[in-house]
Amino acid sequence: MxxxxxxxxxxxIMIIGSIACLExxxxxxxxxxIGIVGLGLSIxxxxxxxxxxxxxxxxxxxxxxxxxxxxxxxxxxxxTALKRDIPETVIAIVILVSIFVLSIxxxxxxxxFGQPIVRVAEKYLTQAGVETGAQNIVTSVILNYRIxxxxxxxxxxxxxxxxxxxxxxxxxxxKRNA
Amino acid sequence: xxxxxPNEGMSLIVKTITRFTVWLIFLFGxxxxxxxxxxxxxxxxxxxxxxxxxxxxxxxxxxxxxxDVLKKSTMHxxxxxxxxxxxxxxxIGLYAMGHFLQNFMGVGQLHxxxxxxxxxxxxxxICVKVGMGLYLVFYYLASYHLEEGK
Numbered sequence: 583m584x585x586x587x588x589x590x591x592x593x594x595i596m597i598i599g600s601i602a603c604l605e606x607x608x609x610x611x612x613x614x615x616i617g618i619v620g621l622g623l624s625i626x627x628x629x630x631x632x633x634x635x636x637x638x639x640x641x642x643x644x645x646x647x648x649x650x651x652x653x654x655x656x657x658x659x660x661x662t663a664l665k666r667d668i669p670e671t672v673i674a675i676v677i678l679v680s681i682f683v684l685s686i687x688x689x690x691x692x693x694x695f696g697q698p699i700v701r702v703a704e705k706y707l708t709q710a711g712v713e714t715g716a717q718n719i720v721t722s723v724i725l726n727y728r729i730x731x732x733x734x735x736x737x738x739x740x741x742x743x744x745x746x747x748x749x750x751x752x753x754x755x756x757k758r759n760a
Numbered sequence: 761x762x763x764x765x766p767n768e769g770m771s772l773i774v775k776t777i778t779r780f781t782v783w784l785i786f787l788f789g790x791x792x793x794x795x796x797x798x799x800x801x802x803x804x805x806x807x808x809x810x811x812x813x814x815x816x817x818x819x820x821x822x823x824x825x826x827x828d829v830l831k832k833s834t835m836h837x838x839x840x841x842x843x844x845x846x847x848x849x850x851x852i853g854l855y856a857m858g859h860f861l862q863n864f865m866g867v868g869q870l871h872x873x874x875x876x877x878x879x880x881x882x883x884x885x886i887c888v889k890v891g892m893g894l895y896l897v898f899y900y901l902a903s904y905h906l907e908e909g910k
Binding site for chain 1: 792796797798799800801802803804805808809811812815819839840843846847850861863866867868869870871875876877879882883886889890893894896897898900901902
């Protein structure tokens, strides 16, 4: 079967999983159904020939699942069912349908699948091995041609960890309680 | 390593199995980041796998045992040090070659383990940073829940 058919199949499973995640009342089952989306994405990356991304996505999904389960599974969360009003639902459906119709026109102008319009990719494919000495072209792009991007990514991660530490540390909460 | 907290964590079966598997996971993380410039993978994936090996140890043995293996303050220092060294590599490039974060170590021979200039160095720094950082995120999120629950 061609790759497209598999991608549609995986995409439909991911959509079903995300809808199930929103509708399930039990928090643990809901967390586990989030995992369908991430794992489906990693399989989709594998089909598209990007093992680097698939590996990162797969491993990171496992870590996220463990964090979510450890942090939320035993906490008693009260789930309040949302009451949907009819006008709100109608407005939401109208907006979604209009976005869908507009996106059909927008997607017509996109370049076809597998034929990028960015010229620089061709240079990377031919010159990366000579210029950077790295066999893995993905690594040569993210760690040599686009190293500023990676440095910014590191900064974002550092700031995120600092933020989590600041919010969750013991000292701040003790002072507030006293 | 001697376990000072035998009553924490999961059952004896899980602990025994963990003793065999945690090294394999750790070594796989090392392999992924050392071969980052040759095969799929790299610093980020290797770092997440190393963080997962520590998470594995935490789930099986409890958080205090992991604190004995590698102290939390050491993790903070390693993480901050790795980010500092990454910027330092950039500044060395600035002084040696004229541009920030430029390759100053030569290209080397294609397909060899020690090649590609500063890419393995950056991979190693990213691996340490991501591994320690993500484990710390896991630690804080999980321990916050336990402190609140009393």
